[in-house]
Amino acid sequence: MKRFILLGPPGAGKGTQAKMLSERLTIPHISTGDMLREELKKSSELGKQAQHYMEAGELVPDNIVNQMIKKRIANNNSEGFILDGFPRAESQAIALEKTLKEISQEIDSVLYFDTDKEIIIERLEGRRVCKNCGAIFHIKNMPSQKEGVCDNCKGELYQRSDDKRATIENRINVYLEKISPLLKFYTNNNKLIKVNANNTTEEVNKEVLVLLKDKNLL
Ligand code: AP5
Numbered sequence: 001m002k003r004f005i006l007l008g009p010p011g012a013g014k015g016t017q018a019k020m021l022s023e024r025l026t027i028p029h030i031s032t033g034d035m036l037r038e039e040l041k042k043s044s045e046l047g048k049q050a051q052h053y054m055e056a057g058e059l060v061p062d063n064i065v066n067q068m069i070k071k072r073i074a075n076n077n078s079e080g081f082i083l084d085g086f087p088r089a090e091s092q093a094i095a096l097e098k099t100l101k102e103i104s105q106e107i108d109s110v111l112y113f114d115t116d117k118e119i120i121i122e123r124l125e126g127r128r129v130c131k132n133c134g135a136i137f138h139i140k141n142m143p144s145q146k147e148g149v150c151d152n153c154k155g156e157l158y159q160r161s162d163d164k165r166a167t168i169e170n171r172i173n174v175y176l177e178k179i180s181p182l183l184k185f186y187t188n189n190n191k192l193i194k195v196n197a198n199n200t201t202e203e204v205n206k207e208v209l210v211l212l213k214d215k216n217l218l
Helices: 014-025 032-042 045-056 062-074 090-102 117-125 165-188 201-214
Strands: 002-007 029-031 080-084 109-114 127-130 136-138 192-196
Touching (some): 002 014, 014 029, 014 136, 014 201, 029 032, 029 062, 032 045, 032 062, 032 080, 045 062, 045 165, 062 090, 109 165, 117 127, 165 192
Parallel strands (some): 002 080, 029 080, 109 192
Antiparallel strands (some): 127 136
C-alpha cells in the first residue's frame, strides 16, 4: 500500500505532480478541490454549500470535506492513494487519522511542496485547465499545442474563477494561517518530506521520486 499526502500552497504544483505520481504508481489521485468543483458543476446540494467559500478563496467547512474524504477513502479499491489539497488544517489531519485508524490504515508520507509567493502567483495566473478531462496547462510553462485546446482530449481550456489576482492573494493568506500547525503535526509524526517546488515540473518530479525511493516507498 502507498498512501501519500501532497501539502503546499495553492499553485505549488500539487495537482501536476499528483497526476504524474498517480500514473507511475497506478493509485488514484484524490483532490478535494476537483471533487468540490465536480459538485459545483452538478449543482448538487453539497456544491451549493461550497460555492461561495470557493469563489472567495476561503476554506469549505470541515464537516463537508471530512465527510467527503471519509466516503471516498471507504470506497477506495486501489493499493493506496494520493491526497491533494486535503488535509489543509490540523483539524482535518486529526479527522483523517481517525478515519484511517477505523479501517486500520495509515499515511506513509507527506510531501510538502515549499514554494515562493511570486512563483505561486505567476503559476496560478497562467494556469489553464481542461473542462473535459481536467489536464493542467500553463500559458508559458506548459502551453498546450493549440491555444485554448487540450492536448489530450481536445477539450476546451478555461481559467479557474479562483485564479484571479484578488482571490489568489486570499487563498495564500488562508494557506499561511493554517500551514504551521499542519507541518508540526506531520513533523511530529515523522511523516514530513520537504520538496523544493520552485524548480521545473521535471526537476520536482525527479526530486519526489528520489525522496520516495530513499524511504523505500517506490
Ligand atoms: P484546490 O483545487 O485544492 O486548490 P489549491 O490548493 O489552491 O491548489 P491549486 O489547485 O490551485 O494548485 P496546485 O498546487 O494543484 O497547482 P497545479 O499543479 O494546478 O482548492 C480550491 C478550493 O476548494 C479552495 O480554495 C477551497 O475553497 C476548497 N477546498 C479544497 N480542498 C479543501 C479542503 N481540504 N478544505 C476546505 N476547503 C477546500 O499547478 C499550478 C500551475 O502551475 C499550472 O498551470 C501548472 O501547469 C504550473 N506548474 C505546476 N508545477 C510547475 C513547476 N514545477 N514549474 C512551473 N510551472 C508549474
